[in-house]
Amino acid sequence: MNKLQLLLLEDLEEEALELSSFLEENDYEVSLANNAVEAEKLIRNRFFDVIILDIMINGRPDGISLAHRLNKEGINVPFLFLTSMQGKEIFDEAKLTNPLIYLLKPYNKLELLFSLELAIESCYQQNNSISLASDNAVLSPAFLFVKKKEVWLK
Secondary structure: OOEEEEEEEOOOHHHHHHHHHHHHHOOEEEEEEOOHHHHHHHHHHOOOOEEEEOOOEOOEOHHHHHHHHHHHOOOOOOEEEEEOOOOHHHHHHHHOOOOOEEEEOOOOHHHHHHHHHHHHHHHOOOOOOOOOOOOOEEEOOOOEEEEEOOEEEO
16 A cells, blocks of 8 residues: 655745654655745646645745645645744635645644544545544545554555
């Protein structure tokens, strides 16, 4: 079985490497993008199970802009925001893109892992399909996601 494919849009190299390393330790295959143009190219050329977007990229809210473009083009990949932006105005703008989760930095590692799991379940509208049993699964139009112990596989 394959690992879940995750795209991370993060412009700060140290944060991107730290987060990528943590996610890879938890059995995600991570592709990194440090700007929205690079992220969009990756999205058009590869399949991703979930996307993590930082909002502020090089001083601009490019994460939100990218989310708007994905929605407009009908690219239905579950995404969440992981950002240090706490202002209500930015949050209200981000809400318009229909993210599955909005997490604030510094992030809690367990909270992030749980949020990713919820994003996958929510995207495929199979809430509560996962329990402590290791033989549960989530079915998507293209893949069968199976949870083996604490790890998602497809």
